[in-house]
Amino acid sequence: xxxxxxxxAPSPTGYLHVGSLRTALYCYLFAKxxxxxxxxxxxxxxxxxxxxxxxxxxxxxxxxxxxxYNEGVSADNDGKIVQKGNFxxxxxxxxxxxxxxxxxxxxxxxxxxxxxxxxxxxxKMRKNQQVQKLAPMYDGKCRGLNKDEVQKLLxxxxxYVVRLKVPKEGFVEFKDLVYGKIRIENxxxxxxxxxKSDGFPTYHLANVVDxxxxxxxxxxxxxEWLPSTxxxxxxxxxxxxxxxxxxxxxLLLNPDKSKLSKRQGDVAVEDFLxxxxxxxxxxxxxxxxxxxxxxxxxxxxxKEMIQRFELLGVNKAGSIFNTEKLDWINGIYIRKMNxxxxxxxCVPFLIEAKLIKEVSSIKYQVSSTDEEIDFxxxxxxxxxxxxxxxxxxxxxxSVKFIFSDKLDYEKELLIWKKMTIEDAKNNLQLVFEELxxxxxxxxxxxxxxxxxxxxxxKNSLKRGEVFWPLRVALTGLKGSPGPFEVAEVLGKEKVLxxxxxxxEKL
RNA sequence: GCCGCCUUCGUCUAACGGUUAGGACACCAGGUUCUCAUCCUGGCAAUAGGGGUUCGAUUCCCCUAGGUGGUACCA
Numbered sequence: 001x002x003x004x005x006x007x008x009a010p011s012p013t014g015y016l017h018v019g020s021l022r023t024a025l026y027c028y029l030f031a032k033x034x035x036x037x038x039x040x041x042x043x044x045x046x047x048x049x050x051x052x053x054x055x056x057x058x059x060x061x062x063x064x065x066x067x068x069y070n071e072g073v074s075a076d077n078d079g080k081i082v083q084k085g086n087f088x089x090x091x092x093x094x095x096x097x098x099x100x101x102x103x104x105x106x107x108x109x110x111x112x113x114x115x116x117x118x119x120x121x122x123x124k125m126r127k128n129q130q131v132q133k134l135a136p137m138y139d140g141k142c143r144g145l146n147k148d149e150v151q152k153l154l155x156x157x158x159x160y161v162v163r164l165k166v167p168k169e170g171f172v173e174f175k176d177l178v179y180g181k182i183r184i185e186n187x188x189x190x191x192x193x194x195x196k197s198d199g200f201p202t203y204h205l206a207n208v209v210d211x212x213x214x215x216x217x218x219x220x221x222x223x224e225w226l227p228s229t230x231x232x233x234x235x236x237x238x239x240x241x242x243x244x245x246x247x248x249x250x251l252l253l254n255p256d257k258s259k260l261s262k263r264q265g266d267v268a269v270e271d272f273l274x275x276x277x278x279x280x281x282x283x284x285x286x287x288x289x290x291x292x293x294x295x296x297x298x299x300x301x302x303k304e305m306i307q308r309f310e311l312l313g314v315n316k317a318g319s320i321f322n323t324e325k326l327d328w329i330n331g332i333y334i335r336k337m338n339x340x341x342x343x344x345x346c347v348p349f350l351i352e353a354k355l356i357k358e359v360s361s362i363k364y365q366v367s368s369t370d371e372e373i374d375f376x377x378x379x380x381x382x383x384x385x386x387x388x389x390x391x392x393x394x395x396x397x398s399v400k401f402i403f404s405d406k407l408d409y410e411k412e413l414l415i416w417k418k419m420t421i422e423d424a425k426n427n428l429q430l431v432f433e434e435l436x437x438x439x440x441x442x443x444x445x446x447x448x449x450x451x452x453x454x455x456x457x458k459n460s461l462k463r464g465e466v467f468w469p470l471r472v473a474l475t476g477l478k479g480s481p482g483p484f485e486v487a488e489v490l491g492k493e494k495v496l497x498x499x500x501x502x503x504e505k506l
Numbered sequence: 507g508c509c510g511c512c513u514u515c516g517u518c519u520a521a522c523g524g525u526u527a528g529g530a531c532a533c534c535a536g537g538u539u540c541u542c543a544u545c546c547u548g549g550c551a552a553u554a555g556g557g558g559u560u561c562g563a564u565u566c567c568c569c570u571a572g573g574u575g576g577u578a579c580c581a
Contacts, residue, residue: 135507253573298518
């Protein structure tokens with residue numbers, strides 16, 4: 001059997017779109033599931049839309065997402081673009097000679113023709129067609145030019161494009177792996193430009209030639225390509241080439257069901273990463289947008305995805321990109337993560353939130369107090385929040401209370417249910433006296449729980465009457481981690497200080 | 507306008523032509539708990555509309571509606 005080879009073929013026009021990420025993921029999974037190759041090809045045939053640095057950025061993000069490809073372009077240690085694999089170059093702008101050769105062959109065999117029509121004429125023509133409520137299409141003026149006429153115009157250096165000579169009769173039919181049988185009448189297909197006047201190929205030509213030369217077995221791409229697939233098929237036929245399989249993927253949508261766009265929120269993979277979504281979570285989320293595993297499982301590692309992925313499970317309808325479920329998935333991955341790694345991810349956000357400053361790679365300084373802390377301490381702080389974090393970006397806000405010199409809260413918050421102010425004050429006083437006598441080394445959450453439980457019993461109190469005021473005294477928050485974990489992280493001195501502060505407040 | 511594609515809870519999605527139309531997120535309620543979160547239990551909520559075919563349509567066919575993609579010397 002022929003080797004399975006897929007390609008991801010973005011154009012370098014800026015950022016990596018989450019929709020493209022899903023396409024890349026499906027291409028990758030399909031290839032790897034079938035022990036095939038996954039190729040990265042840069043479709044930079046539009047000079048006008050090229051954005052500086054976007055290839056470098058793309059390569060970096062794919063790498064960070066863990067979608068490893070076998071061939072294409074890559075970045076070296078300095079971030080410079082280099083060729084990867086032995087098939088290159090995989091940037092279409094460097095393959096112009098190749099397209100030229102193939103297009104000459106098409107013209108030679110009467111599958112394509114030179115067109116010398118000016119942009120102005122074409123514009124007028126289309127306007128007329130629209131007025132007459134006709135589909136805007138090239139009217140075929142240059143289609144019948146004979147060899148001498150063509151040669152003459154070429155000699156006169158008349159600007160030209162090359163167009164595909166689409167048959168007037170008949171139809172193109174193909175079987176899409178997702179959408180099933182698609183049939184389109186030839187008469188509705190335009191004589192598409194395949195070489196532009198600047199000598200660059202258009203997508204249609206470059207894509208077909210490259211897919212053929214790179215031995216791509218499965219073309220997996222967005223649904224927006226479905227209507228132009230017949231043009232591609234016509235090209236394969238004109239060249240006499242075997243066709244790849246086609247699989248078009250449903251679109252990702254805005255909440256209003258229009259095609260997912262930047263206007264209505266973040267769409268760049270980088271934006272999500274910056275917000276503190278984990279790459280694994282993002283992949284997992286995007287996997288489920290348009291594909292289902294035919295079981296009720298929802299959480300998959302990349303390895304499991306490879307094992308499970310089949311094109312059969314891809315559905316046809318577009319899906320709204322709604323990040324509610326992404327938050328849930330991200331929370332799951334955060335909880336599964338080991339503390340060391342999670343802390344490393346959180347540190348930049350803590351610095352950004354101006355809670356701490358970096359002194360060295362393992363030493364930090366608390367901004368408000370200049371106190372020195374180390375990575376091990378940060379781990380304890382992060383551990384407090386691990387199970388309630390949805391996005392890494394929340395960490396600054398949620399652990400602010402740990403690093404604050406002075407908490408800011410209403411004194412009423414210290415009152416639990418129907419307690420009186422006096423009760424709260426007394427109970428805090430009791431706790432204060434009790435904790436004062438505990439050795440610094442015994443300031444551990446289990447021990448503290450034990451000791452304060454005894455205190456509660458001894459004084460026939462309710463747990464809430466003691467724990468709630470204590471927790472608020474330590475955190476200043478309505479919702480927070482438990483008082484004993486917090487106490488352990490803060491240490492004896494600060495705990496006593498905060499309790500005193502609360503008592504004074506009441 | 508023309509051509510194509512799509513349509514199941516709010517969202518992501520299951521269901522050989524026969525199911526009380528299933529799961530997940532979100533939401534709500536209860537349990538655990540000093541609070542939040544986690545965890546467990548339960549609840550709410552859908553086959554776009556109309557015709558066929560069939561003993562029986564979410565499922566097959568047709569029409570309508572809506573949505574969406576394409577209609578470039580952009581990809």
